[in-house]
Amino acid sequence: MPLKPPQSPSPPPTLQVGAEQAALAASFVEESRALLEEAGDALLALERDPGDQGAINALFRAVHSIKGAAGLFDLPALVHLVHAGEDLLGAMREGRVRMDGAAADELLEGLDHVGQWIGLFQQGGALPPTAMEIARRFAGAYRLRLEQTDGPAQPAAAAGGRIRHDWAEAQVAAIRDAGGQDGPLVTVEYCPDATCFFSGEDPLHVARTLPGLVWFAIAPREDWPAAPLFDPYVCNLRIRLASCAPVEAVEEHFRYMPDAVTIGLLDEVAPSPAAAGPAAAALPPLAAELVEAQRRALAEPARAGQVDDIAATLRNLCAALGRPVPFGDAPDAEALAVAVAALLAPGPPADDAAAVVADTPGDAAPIAGPSRPDTAERTLRVEQGRIDMLMNLVGELVVAKNALPFLARDAENRFGSRELAREIKDKYAVIDRITRQMQGAVMGIRMMPVSDLFKRFPRLVRDIARKQDKRVQLVVEGETTEADKNVIEALAEPLTHILRNSLDHGIESGAARRAAGKPEVATVRLVASQEGDSVVIAVSDDGRGVDPSRVRAKAIERGLIDAERAAQLTDEQAVQLVFLPGFSTAETISDLSGRGVGMDAVRSVVERLGGEVTLRSQHGEGTTVRLRLPLSMAVTRVLTIDLAGQAYGVPMDLVVETVRADPAAIRRLKAAEAIVLRDTVIPLVRLRAMLGMEPHHPPLESVLILRLGDAMVGLVVDDFGTSMDIILKPFSGILANMSGFSGTAVLGDGRVLLVLNLKEML
Amino acid sequence: MPMRLDRACAVLEGHCTVEEAHDLAEWLVTGRAREANLAACAGLHAAVLQCLMALAPQIVARPADPALGLWLDAALPAPVPLPPEAPPQKAARAPRRRRKAAAAT
Structure with a gap:
């Protein structure tokens, strides 16, 4: 009850709250998407190398941030799932649980659900009723994993007799006052590690989320260094907290930083007469906030009719704090104002000052206002539709411009004015130059790096490889190569297809690779580069390659080519037969590829974009598929x-x-x-x-x-x-x-x- | 963008993450007479709070979130409100004095 945020003082118009909430939700969705992606990448990196401390920290931080952000909204299922995941990751970070393929599967699947939910949240704002069930299932799985490997020697943090914090004894009155109760309190001295920011710890968040928090103080551990020497990433904070929650809950809360906290107990004390002393006279911060809100409400002329409400609030507040009510039964506004002033008078100066600041919001804003220079952001996020429209307009301009030579010809032939014709041509040259530049500029805007396309593939390769029990590493090169957005987007499907083909048909099983004297971990390379006016994307693997004789046999069997002609083909030509429609060499139709729509689909997409596909394969050594596309299709x-x-x-x-x-x-x-x-x-x-x-x-x-x-x-x-x-x-x-x-x-x-x-x- | 650094005022909005701390610190170190406006701030990373504590910019607006406001009050010296026609020198002096006081203790 104590630190529950009060209803916002002098309730702002609901409209504003709604807009703020919407903006917050939008940034949450965007941020979480980015974090999820980060988490996915880190998880894949971690699976490859379970000892990768950077990856686990990144993963933990991402998941932690998602949880923190999600807490702002009504998304219990999401928070539940992410929280369980965070626990598991925390254990992994401490080396108590090892990351393996199955754990990565579960975590990835959980992340997928979170991604889905965020999508739903963005659309409708609410999660389906099944979400909580899913979250419980995953949380259960994570916890199980945690329990299986978790040693029993976990809560070694502070066994035996509880420490008594000196500072807590010294300020017992203030703490008690804030706590508003006489039960035992847990005191915590929390000195986060100097490097804690690098491990994704946010001491302020940790402190703020302490269950049962009733009192806090925050101060630098050592004096701040001179400004130029100040390093924002060396944590120099000492946070003292008091909580009315059970000790176990507090310990649980600080389970990730047992070295940074000492947890003590503040025993039951007979309410000291110091309650009347100067320290206790000050209102606890929350109460001061409330009283302050009433003061502001009183000052507003529009609220003259609500004097009774304000009086009731103050009366309740005083009752909760165990103070005498400083006004009569039916006070008027003036009496209330006096009472409020009396309540606030001995308050800490912070509140007074805050009151003045809050009182003159009109002053605060203009101070920032005129001094705000035109530091426009360097990047601009623009809807694609607008760029497309610009592009279409430039296109129309090109077409309109092309009419000028016709006009010049007409001027000369039909109206017999050579001079006019020449002048039109001159103007045409100018417009032509500007149009070209405009075209170049608009196309430049539409360029995007292929990394946007490539980033989905590590996950794809991993999932397929696991499903097929193969070990594959994906090497990506040239992610910064740029191409038109349409080209990039259109390539997603063909590339997925090629990669699937490569993993499904190309890469052999581990045993077969060992027998062939190849490294057990297969390598698939995804390389993008720019060649003149086109972008080239090559997918190569070191798998078994395409067998020309099998391709020939298959093509004949499917009736795509007759035996005579097949025999005439060189091996290299025979390999190209895979591009024929209806060709598929896989023995069994898997759920990955081999449904008979294979390379011909890839070829048709690429050719529709004005590009070409080539396939080179050395039987037994691997296959390379090269896609060559125009940089821009405009x-x-x-x-x-x-x-x-x-x-x-x-x-x-x-x-x-x-x-x-x-x-x-x-x-x-x-x-x-x-x-x-x-x-x-x-x-x-x-x-x-x-x-x-x-x-x-x-x-x-x-x-x-x-x-x-x-x-x-x-x-x-x-x-x-x-x-x-x-x-x-x-x-x-x-x-x-x-x-x-x-x-x-x-x-x-x-x-x-x-x-x-x-x-x-x- | 959770943080906007204008010429004289850092405007913190939404949730300020650990990444913001670096920019904020750099910005506060390079000049004096800096102010911070936390009106739209909904959350602070401890590293950002540290910057505010150590480099003591003038807080010209408290966060609207009362819970966060309490934490700031606990961590920061009382904000000095500017009179409506604030002479700029006054704003410059306040943080300096505070830093000196910290060094003396």
Whole structure:
């Protein structure tokens, strides 16, 4: 009862409280997410090396902070679970319990639940009724683990006779007064270790949360050093506490820092007559706070009608403190004011001063106000939607800008003004330059490091490895490599797939690895790097690699390729067969991968992003999958081509050259056509035929030479257009699944350009 | 952001964690006439409290949380409220005097 926070003095408008609470909740959610992530990482590190003191401290601190923050809200289940976890971690930190795989599983699972709950809390503010049950189950599991390994010699802290703290005897009156009761009190002298901040201990929090706290004093242990020498991370605090809780509860509370505390007892004393002495005359801090609140309430003219309430509060307070009530039965406001002043008069100066400060909040604010310089934060958190809008606007600007050359042409041809045309072109050059810079800037904003993507993988690898009873270490490199947010986000699924494949099919069991003379712990490397305009992500393992003969056999069995053609393939080519749709080599379908949607899904995603996948594998030695993606998908450079009067776009990076060929130079090999160009035979494909249009035979064939993977292909079109930068908009809605085209773009003259997806078509 | 360091006033908001202690200490050491505004402070790490105790910035506003306020009262010397038209020299003198007093004891 004593230190329960009083109802806030002069109740602030509820609206403000609500807003504050919401802001607090939002920061709690954000903070806890970060802490959970930290905890997850630390837990994984700890599992790898159970002796990692840094990791256990980080983990403990993270969990402890979550617990502390969660305590502010009505989340009993969450606190219960985290508290039990904290106990277990505390034991691990002291070396009483060892971390092992099973314990890590339980802890990770618990963290997952906490994460879920925080998500629910964010959405609806309340946890499901099952939460407490889950929390109890986990807490039970943690406690069991704790008990199994916990030695019985735990409470060795302060056996035998209780110490009597001299200071407690000296201030017995004040302590008793604050305690408001005569029962035995527990006194605690708590001198936290100088380095305690580094182990995640927050002495103030520990002290504040002491059960039954009735009195406290806090002071430096030694004089503070001169300001320049002051180190905020050397703890120099001495906290003295008195509690009305049982000794066991107090001991339990300080169980993590038995060396830092001495726990004493303040026996029952006959209420000393000192109660009337000068020390006791002062109100206990809490009571002073309450009286102060009444004083402020009285001063407010709007509360003139509530004099009775104030009188009742004061009367109760005096009764609780065992003091005479300093006013009559039906006091008026004036009499009350006198009584309040009398109550406050001998109070500690702190309260008076505080009262003045609180009394003049208008003064406090302006002091801080004008002196606040424009130190805007260095970083800005912006909703992605806004950036996307900016990006779209820049895109529109690019399109609008592209209309200017058309206008210049019109000025010259239709209106016969060369001069105007030239001027428009000049202005166009300026706008073009600015637009490019703007585009670059907006794209820069959208760049994010791949670490945001990679951070989920250590957990994934760990979970899969444990499920399969394999030992795997994941090495991540190049996390700072940046790429467009869309690229990063789109890569999550393919990379997960590749990693799963690697762990499921690539990495052998421990026994097989030993037999093959490999280290038992397999290594999976996840490496990102930037190469020119693209980002390259490589996943390599040192597993068994892909067996070309098995791939061939499987491909034939599935009818993906005929035996004759399979036999012709080199081993390297055979390995690429895994990219064919419907290919899966796993003998048994596991719940991880091998559902028949494998590498082809990866390839289609990556190609949709304008990238490419390559797979290199050495049988018996490992596999490397390389994803190569454009840094940004925002602007695509295309070559326009003309086909039956309609413009189409071909991604510029595929185009090798454009050729005008005499139809006579085209060789026919049965149904197929080919052209010999600089001693190379290049197969030809007619785009009209592919799109089901009427054949067209101009005197000179326009052939677009393209490079697709390692092969060259000649694409016969009607005519070539120009090259231009476009903002490619993928199809949406019912057109989303249309094959053959990767999207559309609006041209400067308002026409729509269809961009061909040649990788898919050819 | 639990802590904002303005030119003359450190504004502590929400829960000030151990990380804030370093910045706060640095900021308090590099200049005098510093003030701390704890009105919106909901929790303090002991390391932050230490900074307030050792470097004694002027507390211009107590935390709204009364429980936390009691702890601050116990740890810190009484806050000196500024008169409305506070001459800046006065603010500068107060912490210095306090530090000298601590050294004398």
